[in-house]
Amino acid sequence: MFDPAKLIIRQLGKKEKYFEDFTKLRWEVFRKPHGLGLGSEVCNGEENAQYVGAFYDSKLIGGAFIIPRGNDFCQLHQFVLADEFRKKGIGKLLLEEIEKLAAKDNFSKIYGHARVYMKQYYLGLGWKEIKENIPETISTKCAPGIPHFFMVKELKNE
Secondary structure, three states, X not given: OOOHHHEEEEEEOOOOOHHHHHHHHHHHHHHHHHOOOOXXXXXXXXXXXXXXXXXXXXXXXXXXXXXEOOOOEEEEEEEEEOHHHOOOOHHHHHHHHHHHHHHHOOOOEEEEEEEHHHXXXXXXXXXXXXXXXXXXXXXXXXXXXXXXXXXXXXXXXX
C-alpha cells in the first residue's frame, strides 16, 4: 500500500549515491527496451543540468532534469518514474518541482519532448504542443525511431 508520508521529492546531486540509480532507471525505461546500450541515456549539455529525484522509503523511484538552453528557457529531459509508482500523483508532484526549479532560475519557458503515450498527460498539466518556432538551441535529438511531440510550458517566475 502506497503511503504518501514516505515520499520525498527534492533536488538530486550528481555526487549522491542515488545518482547512479537515476541514471540506471533512465536507461532501463527509455533506452534498454529499444536495444540501446547503457550510456545512450546521456543528453547533450547534461554537464549543466539540474536534477530532481523522487524518493520513496529511502529509494530513488523517479526523477527528471532541466538543461539551460537560452537566457530565459530550459529543456526538460528524461522525466521518469518506476512502473510500480505510476498513477499515484507522484509524476505530477515531480514535474511541479522541476517547474518550480526552472522558474526560480528565472526561466520563462520550459520545453520538452513527449512520447506519444505521454502527450495527453502533459497537456493536462498545462503544457502545449508546438510544431514550429522551436528555438535552435533546444535539443531535437530523441532516441532513434521513437516518435515524440515537442511541448512547452510558460512558467510563472516567483
